[in-house]
Amino acid sequence: MSTSPRPAVSVAGVRKAYGKTVAVDDVSFEVHEGEIFGLIGPNGAGKTTTLECVEGLRKPDRGTITVLGLDPFRDVYRLQERVGVQLQQAHLQKRIKVWEAAHLWASLYRKPASDADRLLEQLGLADKRNAWFMTLSGGQQQRLFIALALVNDPELVFLDELTTGLDPQARRAIWELVRGIRARGKTVFMTTHLMEEAERLCDRVAIIEHGRIIDIDTPQRLVDRHCPERTVVLITDDPLAEERFRALPRVEAVTRAEARFTIRGRGDDFVSEVIQCLAEHQVRVRDFRTELPSLEDVFLKLTGHSIRD
């Protein structure tokens, strides 16, 4: 990821408490222009609070935030002209029609809006134009909210827990739409508690837990840094196999369940070492696969618990 000359969002030392509960504390990060940036963490980690401070909907107790060169709280109305927002758990009037919502939103911005009807078409809502909001499925509602977030042709789009509650198919369709937003040259700042979503969609992610940022980088580099372990799982009936695996220098652990071996080690050379060993001793294997750690594992490693706990 190349660093751009001016960050789209810059957050420094932000703290926000609700009464005695500190929602976010000393949070700092930057979102670069043109990237999909993800704030990831479990529910209640402070993702939405952070995002809403950046959107200008909440005022941080401490710290500074700059969005597109503006102070989001003081210049909230100027900023709203230039950003698009999709909120977690938002709704529209039950009996508002899809096209009415799109046209209302288009009428709210000073800038000549992008064609609302074309937007609905691009988001696959053309045949739902006249449907009431309450009759839409979860995926259709989210697509409408994406359309509303894009109606003012924003430079920066905020997406909060975009695919929560959607089935896998709808989720994949939404991911494609988000990549489409980036392809139009816009910056996307999203939150998610789905590690798979972050891994597939985000150029960079910040991991947040208990209101603090733990680490920020590309998903790949986070995995390389925090989870260098590799695992090989194979099935063989060779009686000498276990002994041979244990003799390999980079192997850290071998566990066996009948003919099935799970071999753990670290570093990029570990896997080729196992393969070499198999070839050298002509070990016949019935199955062979490597397991690469994911963001999920990074999260587990950094926080000591799974994101779903």
Added chain:
Amino acid sequence: MLRGLLQLTWLEIKIFLREPLGALGTIFMPVVVFVMLGRVMGRGPSAPPARVAEFLQSGLPVMASVFIAISAVVSLTTIISIYREGGILKRLRATPLRPQTILSAHVLVKLLFTVITLALFILAGRRFYPMGGDVPVLSFAIAVLVSTMSILSMGFVIASLVRTARFAQPVGALIFYPMIAFSGLFAPIEAMPPALQFIARLLPMTYIVSLLRGIWGGAQWSAHLGDLAALTLIAVACTAVSARVFKWE
């Protein structure tokens, strides 16, 4: 922002009409009750006694108007709290819409339906009641709108403070309906004990009843400047308060 206000107002009118029960209940039910009440009271075997006739002449129209205004306010507070609970307000807030624009749209919708209900009342009154033809309909309509505006502003404060729709309706009703008792609509204020008279002077409903009764009876606006001033003061003060305490979520 005017474009946004008009768009939103028009949309809210359409949305309101799409809920058949709500529209029926707010616009037609009061008229139906009004007509039935008149039929029961006015159709005795003999001519109605003088007190009933007097009530039909001036008390009933004022009472009916007060009830229209209150139902508009209760409906407004309910809608705002439903919008808040459902996250609709929050979503609107993340647009360049200002809070006052959102509230103004709802006020316009409520005033429009108040006018429609009032018009139906007057038509029904002409048809079913021994109503004189010399009632200053236009002035009375304006007086009703001023009254509605004034208590709508109190409705804002309630809508701003009460978080859930389930509470907004009873809280609104609890605040507004008892006010009628002290408003001089049923018993003249002068006949009340001093303490109650003092309370009555603090309640906006008292000025509303005085204004409506006077205008209906053919009085000049100049005779009710005090009522108008009180209602305007309430509207300005409550709007200012609600702008400060308004909650989006």
